[in-house]
Amino acid sequence: MGKYAQLVIGPAGCGKSTYCNHLYEHCQAIRRSVHVVNLDPAAESFSYPCSLDIRDLVSLEDVMEELSLGPNGGLLYCMEYLEENLHDWLGEELEGYGEEDYLVFDCPGQIELYNHLSVFRSFVDFLKNDGWSVCVVYCLDAHFITDVAKFMAGALQALAAMVKLELPHVNILTKVDLLEDKRHLEDFLFPDPALLLPQLAASTGPRFRQLNGAMAGLLDEFSLVAFLPLDITDEDSIADILGQIDLAIQYGEDAEPRLRDEALGEGADDDDDGGDGGADI
Ligand SMILES: Nc1nc2c(ncn2[C@@H]2O[C@H](COP(=O)(O)OP(=O)(O)OP(=O)(O)O)[C@@H](O)[C@H]2O)c(=O)[nH]1
Ligand SMILES: [Mg+2]
Numbered sequence: 001m002g003k004y005a006q007l008v009i010g011p012a013g014c015g016k017s018t019y020c021n022h023l024y025e026h027c028q029a030i031r032r033s034v035h036v037v038n039l040d041p042a043a044e045s046f047s048y049p050c051s052l053d054i055r056d057l058v059s060l061e062d063v064m065e066e067l068s069l070g071p072n073g074g075l076l077y078c079m080e081y082l083e084e085n086l087h088d089w090l091g092e093e094l095e096g097y098g099e100e101d102y103l104v105f106d107c108p109g110q111i112e113l114y115n116h117l118s119v120f121r122s123f124v125d126f127l128k129n130d131g132w133s134v135c136v137v138y139c140l141d142a143h144f145i146t147d148v149a150k151f152m153a154g155a156l157q158a159l160a161a162m163v164k165l166e167l168p169h170v171n172i173l174t175k176v177d178l179l180e181d182k183r184h185l186e187d188f189l190f191p192d193p194a195l196l197l198p199q200l201a202a203s204t205g206p207r208f209r210q211l212n213g214a215m216a217g218l219l220d221e222f223s224l225v226a227f228l229p230l231d232i233t234d235e236d237s238i239a240d241i242l243g244q245i246d247l248a249i250q251y252g253e254d255a256e257p258r259l260r261d262e263a264l265g266e267g268a269d270d271d272d273d274g275g276d277g278g279a280d281i
Contacts, residue, residue, distance in 0.1 A: 003132045004251050005103040007124065009161060010139030011154070012109030015174035019139055019230060020106040021047040026238045033102060040108040041078035042071065051103075054082060057089045075110060076117070083119040086126045094130060102251075103132075114161045124165055133249040135168045136161065140227065142175045145188040148199040152215055155191060155225045159218070162225075168248035172241060173227040177234075189227045193220045 006023075008016045020036050025048075027034040035051035042060040058081045064074040082089075097103065107113070107120075114120050127134050138161055144154040162169045179185065187195060193216035200212045219225050228244055231237040245251070 002251075003097065003099060003101055003103075003130075004249055005105060005127060005132045005134045006137050006245060007105045007107060007120070007134055007165075007167075008137045008139065009107045009114055009120070010109065010174075011111050011141070011157070014109065014139045014141040015230070016109065016139050017043070017046060017048075017106050018232065019137070019172065019174060020104050022230075022232050022238055023104060023242065024048040026235070026242065029235075030239075033100075034104055035097070035101065036104045036106060039082075039105050041082075042075060042108065043106075046106075048106075052093050054078070057082065057085060072110070075108060076113075079108070079113055079117065079119045083122045086122060090123075090126065091130070111157055111161075115157070115164060121165060124167055133168075133251075135170060135245050135249045136165050137245065138162070138169065138171045139174045139230075140171065142173045142179050142185075142229075145173070145179075145185070147203070148196050149203050151188060151191070152196070152200060152212075152219075155219055156215060159222055159225050162222075170241070170245050170248055171225060171227045172230050174230045176229040176231040176237075185229065189229060191219065191225060191227075193217065 008020055010016050017040075024034060024036050036046075036048045037052040037054075038046060038050045039054050041054050041058055041063070043055070058078045060071065060074050060078055063069060063077050063081075064071065067074070067077065069077060124134055124136075138158045140154045140158060144151045158171050173185075173189065176182070176185070197212060197216045200216070201209060204212060228241050229237060230241060
């Protein structure tokens, strides 16, 4: 048995909260328990029921008003405040959760929080020490694949978060339903630098050739940057993603006996198939 969590991160507006809501609805549909946590002190409203909310600790609005800070400085202050209060606030709140609980943390969109500051590293270390198996879910807007240079930048950001947080990691290409032309989608789900490099060269000046080569080499060397497509109009899409995340944190191994026990406890049919509609992993 264990405690499981997803840390949903990615650039501003890339669809993190929408993913969290879609995942919550999917889990409701397959009768799988999941709690969504808001970690964005600037959030105003959510579509999902919020089980735990950073704004109960600190809100951006109050910080901006009381400390006369702008939105970015205010957000950094809030996140550093969270880092200082991990034990006192988060530790206490998480006492209400235990074995078999599954949390999804909907994070703010400023990528410097993952790459430059220590707050998320402290946050995941705290969760790990508290016994949670955590998977980072890095969201990138599918719009990024319309321009190879933009995609390279997005993939490198995902790679930086992967290296910095050192956790099981799944990358998601969100908003795939909005792509008009899906013919080249596959090229970006498993990006092959050798394939992308000529396109990159065509869209940048010759003096960037060496830099482009070095960046492509970096992605190639790690060969860890692959993306799963999220099409919110296709239910299989979120089921596949959840299945991959389950694999990454080995959720299925612990969950199967529990689902069967639950089904029996609820007087399920004798011939229970144990599947419960869950992801096929
Ligand atoms: N069609 C479509 N729209 C999406 C999808 N994901 C997000 N959106 C839209 O994109 C906008 C931003 O989505 P959010 O889920 O708020 O993005 P976010 O990453 O949580 O944004 P921040 O928390 O501000 O960084 C909203 O208008 C969403 O409705 C998607 O998969 N498909
Ligand atoms: Mg959001």
